[in-house]
Structure formats: structure tokens, C-alpha cells
Amino acid sequence: MSDLLNLNQITKSFDGVAVLNNISLAIQPGMVVGLLGKNGAGKTTLMRIALGLQQPDSGLATCLGMASNALNIAVKERIGYVPQQAFGYDGFTVRDALRLHASFYPNWDHGLECSWLKRFQLADNQVVEKLSIGQRQALALIMAMAYRPKLLLLDEPVASLDPITRRAFMSDLFELALESGSGILFSSHITTDLERVASHVALIKDGELILNDEIDTVKEQTRLIRFTDSNIDLSTVKVLNRHAQSAVIFGYSGQVWPSVTAVQTLSLEQLFIEVHES
């Protein structure tokens, strides 16, 4: 299957500090990849590199088969992006902002636009600069989705949405991806959302992509184990974090270690916390 997004061995430093180290990640049709990482882990940087908005120090990024630093209009029309920062359109009404935005996209779906306006309870005569942060985020999402992009990159898209709107948006997002064969990469700190809708999880820690798998596999094969022998041999699993008498492991399939006293399953939130525990 051809990749909608392919990140191959991406490395990036700022001012001599490594942010992304040899990151490889691919998105295929129907995949909804939740990108996790602490503040400053490099999620936005990775998305910007994916879109060709920033250059990696090394490695290659492609979107819909074309190098990200040379995307043509036809490919850009099939990519949606909602950045973390609020956008312009001050002085516009929601209606005029959408009309202008739609004019750049031949595939704009007015029916989808209307149903999402209703869903987000956005009146089209509202003035953009008077919208709340959450309403602006909702408008940005409509702008990125109403042309049914093949590849959608969302940088913390739901952080400012209330729980009801957020839940509805996330399930719509998933449906849209499945039904139209799109692929989605979204970053979020709300692990429960991610658990509900993502098909895959990618986790960046200290510049490395330490997890990049189907969410069910992550849940099934990740454990927090406690042991008495600090020299325990954990070579049959991938160690995500390790202390003298405990470790977070991936690749668990019922192995038995004599000195292990507890094997605990983890929710995504627990996993996130345990992986970063120092």
C-alpha cells in the first residue's frame, strides 16, 4: 500500500540541541495516528517537516509520494493542516472566511461544511476575531477538513474544545478517515481521546520515536514490571524506561522472569507517565 505520508530517518537540531533523532513514520490510508510526547518533544517540528514548512537536517519526508520540500499545488490541495496557533481572517465573518478559503479548493464539500458548522454551533454571520479560542479552533478544523483531504495533520486540534464537541469531533474524524481512505496524524495530550479514536500510537521521547504501533498492540504488549534483581535480563523485550527495580516494557507476551514480582497493564495515560518517570 502506498504511503500518504512517509518520514524516513528525520533528524533535526536547533542551536546544537537535537530535537528529532532518526525518526521514521509512515501513514497509510485509513490510519489515524496519535502523536504523543511531552511539551517540547518535537511534535510540531515533525509535522512542519512533514509538510515541508521546515527542513530536516537529514532524512526525507514525502507527502502523497512527493518530496515535502517540493509539493505542488495539486498535492497541497489534498493535504489538510491545522496548526496549534490561531490563524488570521480578522475582519471576516465566518461565512466570508469560509468562502475565501473554499475558493482555493476545487473539492470543497459545502454539505460537509454546513453539517460541521451546525455540529460546532458556529453561526456563519459571526465575526472571526470575536470567536472564542475553541470556536476558532472549530473553524480551523472545518477549513482543513471540508475539502476531504487525503492526508490530514492536526496539531493539538481539540485542546480548546469542550468535552462534548471534542468527543463528537473525534468520532467524526475517525469515520471520515475510514470512509474516505484518508490518513490522519494528530498530536494531543488528551490520551483518553487518543485511546478512543486512534488506530496507531507514536510516542516521541528524548528525540526518539520509542513507540510506533497499532494501539491494540501497544495496549496488549506494554507492561510495567517490578523485580527484585536489578540485573534482570530484559533482552527479549523493548525497554521503554528502566529503574533499579521496575521497568516499562513493550513486546510482552507472557514471558516469565524469576525475579519479577508484579506485571501491570497500563492505560495510555499511565504509560505516558511511567515512560517519562525519572
Ligand SMILES: Nc1ncnc2c1ncn2[C@@H]1O[C@H](COP(=O)(O)OP(=O)(O)OP(=O)(O)O)[C@@H](O)[C@H]1O
Ligand atoms: N524555530 C525554532 N528555533 C529554535 N528552537 C525551536 C524552533 N522550533 C522549535 N524549537 C524547539 O524545538 C523543541 C520542540 O518544539 P516543538 O514545538 O516541536 O515541540 P512540541 O512537541 O510540539 O511541544 P508542545 O507539546 O509544547 O506543543 C522545543 O525545545 C522548541 O523550543
